Amino acid sequence: MEIYLVFVDAIQNSNKFWSAKVQDGNLTVQWGRVGYQAQTKIHTLGNHQRAVSKFNNLVAEKKGKGYSESQPEIDASRSVADIRRAIQLLNIIRLAVANRNFGDTYISALNEYLKIVPTPLGMQIDYHRVYRTVADIDYQQELLNSLLATPAPIVAAVAVGHVPEAAAGETKVVSLKTISKNFWRHL
Secondary structure, three states: OEEEEEEEEOOOOEEEEEEEEEEOOEEEEEEEEOOOOOEEEEEEOOOHHHHHHHHHHHHHHHHHOOOEEOOOEEEOOOHHHHHHHHHHHHHHHHHHHHHOOOOHHHHHHHHHHHHHOOOOOOOOOOOOOOOOOHHHHHHHHHHHHHHHHOOHHHHHHHHHOOOOOOOOOOOOEEEHHHOOHHHHOOO
């Protein structure tokens, strides 16, 4: 049992993650700012049932504070919709950046995009400068589009910049943590 949550509010300088995983009678919780070293706490609860109960309570608490589910990995069952939505949001963001209009529509699209694609923005978020040029947005769209067009066995390789020999029957899984730093080349 595992979950990955994010809390993003560019106006309030929030770009945080929180994750939890139950293993046997232990609950491991990690949290921090996206792109920075996570803090970790291991709750030793004695049995699986107590660990699951603690997990459920903490998840409910975080969701009550505005955290939403995201994924450190994009898999075939959810990723295509997420990637397509991220591309739609980048189109909204692109228009705002091109027109230098950083109003509510831009902020809303940026916050939603950062929930889908957790992005290391540093300690101080200047939402006017997350994307400096339309070319920065186009670059990310190109990479996201390549994930949609890539055959399953080599999707993960696109993220890290090399293509291995195709292996039959592999599940399409792309880890956002392994996407090349070039994805955020403008930061």
